[in-house]
Every structure is written in C-alpha cells, then in structure tokens.
Amino acid sequence: MREKRKDKPMAGTGFRFMAFMFKFRDMVNPPEKYLKETTMKEGDKILDYGCGPGSFVFPAAEIVGENGKVYATDLHPLAINMIAKKANKKEITNIETIQTNCATGLASNSIDIVLMYDVIHMLKEPKEIFAEIDRVMKPEGILSVTNPHMRERDVITKIVENSDFKLVKQGEKTFSFQKK
Secondary structure: OOOOOOOOOOOHHHHHHHHHHHHHHHHHOOHHHHHOOOOOOOOOEEEEEOOOOOOOHHHHHHHHOOOOEEEEEEOOHHHHHHHHHHHHHOOOOOEEEEEOOOOOOOOOOOEEEEEEEOOHHHOOOHHHHHHHHHHHEEEEEEEEEEOOOOOHHHHHHHHHHHOOEEEEEEOOOOEEEEEO
16 A cells, blocks of 8 residues: 655745745735735734745734734745744744644534645645645635645635535635535
C-alpha cells in the first residue's frame, strides 16, 4: 500500500524569499482589498489556513477587533515564528498561531470565515484539509479563496471535487464558498 504524500514546508531560504516578495505583492494588491470581499466584521473568528508570513493575518485582526480572533495556521515554523514575533512586538493579542500540516485543534463549528489565499496549488491532500475546514467552520461560515497560480475554473473544481463546499459568490479578487 502506498503511503500518502503529506505537505511539507519549503526550504527556509525559499520561505524567506517568498515573504520578501509578498511585501511587493501586498503593495500592488493590498490585503484589505481581498478581505473587503468577505463578510468579516467585528467579533468574528477567522482562520487563515496557510497564512505564510501573515499578509492577511494582521489586517484581519484589525477588522475583527479585540472581541474577535484570528488563528494563523501554517506548516512552516518560520511563518508561525514570524507572525508570533510581529504580534508580540505590536502587542496584538487577538492573533493565535498554530503550526499544522492539517488538524488545527480548534473547536468544531467555531470559525466564521476561513481564508485560503495563495495556498490551494500546494495542497497534496486537499480532501483532508477541506474536511478539517468543514469541521471547524460554522454552518453559515464562508471559505474565502484566491489562487493566482491556477485558472479560476481549476480553483473552483479543486474545491468542489475535494470538499462539501459550493461556490456562492465570485468577487473581483476572491471566491466565496459555503457548506452544501
């Protein structure tokens, strides 16, 4: 029997280069433009799955405010360390980091919005990941997705074929899915 391929973190130098390049990406395409397409509001609980260096984590934390929470998950320890260090330095208390390859450890039906930005093309086991997202997301929750490395129809197909989510809205920057 063949062992399943698990997602693995990229090399540290590759991650650092990606984080550096994202600074330029974020100047051209500010993260707030993506987040504006979600229903994110004060008090929400957000899961940024595959958060990388945190481009969307900090703007989301500002939107949800002190009564909300942003869970920043990534499989790369540098991502988790980078976000935790920045949150600590800026005294931001509504961000929690979780290093994971799939399971988040979050309570079932506890998350209002899941962000999966620039991640789907890297998933080796999308069914497992989407099952975890389905588990933690509230029934009326939103899965917000974008992926510049894939054609739009391929993004939709990958999600619909590997999960129990349906497309409910296509914005200028993102796709919004809900549980079927």
